[in-house]
Amino acid sequence: MSEWLPVIIIGLVIGLVLGPVMWLKPNRRDRQLADLRSRAARAGITVQIQALPATAGRGTAAVYSHRWQDRKGLRVGWTLQRQRVAHELNFAGRWDWGSGPAAPKSAWHYLHQLLEKVPVNTYAVVATDVGLGIQWEESGGGQTFAQLLSALAEFGPLIEGAIRKPSPVRPVEN
Template identity: 55%
Template sequence: MSGWLPLIIILFAVALVLGPVMWLKPNQRDRRLAKLRGSAAKSGMPVQMLKLPAALGEGTAAVYYNRWGDSRRLQLGWVLELQRMEHDMHFAGRWDWRKGRAAPQPAWEPLRQLLDQLPRDACAIVANENGFGIQWQETGGDSAFSRLEATLNEFRPRIEEAIRQPKPEEVERE
């Protein structure tokens, strides 16, 4: 038995060293998310983690942003988020405004059109100083990312103009 004791001690020491190293190694899901977020960064799309809508419980999900072309005079700070159930009082089916703060009315029709083109796991549409973004749970892979990117590229300019406050001289003319 005494001949085995040094071998057991060495194996135990190796396990103590390798265990934490293997635990820190990214798993397949983490590598997939890093690849998606890297693709977004290469496309010039910032990614930010935000709290999930209340209907989806605790946790966070990534918001992929398309930066504003011209951020002057935009009415920002609104979020359209997925709700627990469909209701006629909501903005569109299961989608409604966070804390009752709605986007300007000229943006409503393009937003309704946008909802039909979102990835299946999308859970919010965000307009803030970072840009126009879609929060999603990143389960669709590269094809869902491509679709999300195309959707943001298509709708961001339309939404941007719809939420722009008119210049003071334009208001006086009306």
């Protein structure tokens, strides 16, 4: 037994050293998220983690935002949230406004089109000072990611133009 004691001690020491190292090693899901977020950054998309809408439960999810070209004069601060049930009183089927203000009506046409193109695992569409964002589960692979990027690239500029406050008209001097 005394000759096995050093072997057991060495085994325990190796386990104590390798255990935490292996625990810190990113798993497959962490590597996928890092890859998605890196690809988003290369495409000019800002990624932020935000709390889920109340209708989606507790927790957080990433918001991928297409940055505004010119942030001045935009009416932002609105959120479209996926609801648990579709209802005719909602903005669009299962989508309705969050607790804040609604988007300007001039953007509603584009928002209806955007909602048809967002991935099925989308929780919310948000307009912040940063840009137009889509909060989603970050799942579904490359095709879903491409769908999200395409929707943001197509509708980001259109919605930006639609939510811009009209500039005041100055009288012409004679």
